[in-house]
Amino acid sequence: MTELAFLVDPAAAYVRMFRGRVTALPPGGVVLDRTFFYPTGGGQPNDRGTLGPPGEEPAEVVDVTKSGASVVHRIRGPPNVLRRFSVGAEVEGTLDWDRRYRHMRLHTGQHLLSARIFARTGLRTRKAQLAGSAATLDLEGSLPSGVLPLLAMDLAEALAHPHPVTLRHVPRAEWDRNPFAARSGLVPLPAQVDPVRVVEIEASDVCPCGGTHLRSTREIGRVNLRPPVPTNGGDRVGFSLEEPSLPTPPE
Numbered sequence: 411m412t413e414l415a416f417l418v419d420p421a422a423a424y425v426r427m428f429r430g431r432v433t434a435l436p437p438g439g440v441v442l443d444r445t446f447f448y449p450t451g452g453g454q455p456n457d458r459g460t461l462g463p464p465g466e467e468p469a470e471v472v473d474v475t476k477s478g479a480s481v482v483h484r485i486r487g488p489p490n491v492l493r494r495f496s497v498g499a500e501v502e503g504t505l506d507w508d509r510r511y512r513h514m515r516l517h518t519g520q521h522l523l524s525a526r527i528f529a530r531t532g533l534r535t536r537k538a539q540l541a542g543s544a545a546t547l548d549l550e551g552s553l554p555s556g557v558l559p560l561l562a563m564d565l566a567e568a569l570a571h572p573h574p575v576t577l578r579h580v581p582r583a584e585w586d587r588n589p590f591a592a593r594s595g596l597v598p599l600p601a602q603v604d605p606v607r608v609v610e611i612e613a614s615d616v617c618p619c620g621g622t623h624l625r626s627t628r629e630i631g632r633v634n635l636r637p638p639v640p641t642n643g644g645d646r647v648g649f650s651l652e653e654p655s656l657p658t659p660p661e
């Protein structure tokens with residue numbers, strides 16, 4: 411079992427370097443007792459980076475996936491580097507921060523856009539996907555004509571007046587008794603999720619989510635909305651980051 415250490419609190423999403431212990435070595439992969447590498451899921455792509463014994467040449471982490479309760483880090487490197495991994499040994503992981511931070515900005519921007527679309531039109535987001543420096547949202551219906559400029563205005567306004575992003579862990583029974591009614595997302599919560607990790611953008615959105623988010627919408631930066639494209643069942647809207655690489659501001 412791997413502890414998903416990036417989930418614990420908002421600061422944990424900003425950890426770029428960590429140590430963990432090797433618990434298993436499946437072919438081509440490494441399982442740790444804890445990790446800050448995000449495994450592909452929920453529309454957010456996996457992290458990349460490096461992994462290896464502290465102070466030694468690391469292997470490249472090329473993919474990260476969930477396998478049951480474990481996280482498998484797929485590694486690549488010269489044979490002498492790959493041979494250095496052994497069960498029980500401590501290793502140091504370093505995230506490709508440029509990539510991860512871009513995902514955090516896209517992911518938080520997606521929550522914000524989903525909330526604004528819901529507030530304007532009542533349409534919920536069925537699915538979201540992040541890739542490169544852009545995000546897409548599949549809506550449950552078609553956007554009314556003329557609403558796109560209003561959404562662009564909403565987003566610009568929200569980004570000009572940033573809001574904090576907070577996190578709380580709510581027992582499942584409590585969430586089921588009193589779910590946030592005005593959810594902008596339609597993705598059902600799997601039965602085994604307990605507690606529910608609730609991500610809130612102040613004054614905008616409350617959403618159960620296991621992704622990595624920013625501390626504040628301030629860090630999203632400028633975005634460009636893309637015109638909606640019809641897909642099966644509803645419109646797909648998207649946005650891209652105007653500046654894909656931005657420095658991470660201090661806390």
Ligand SMILES: [Zn+2]
Binds near residue numbers: 609
């Ligand atoms: Zn999220």
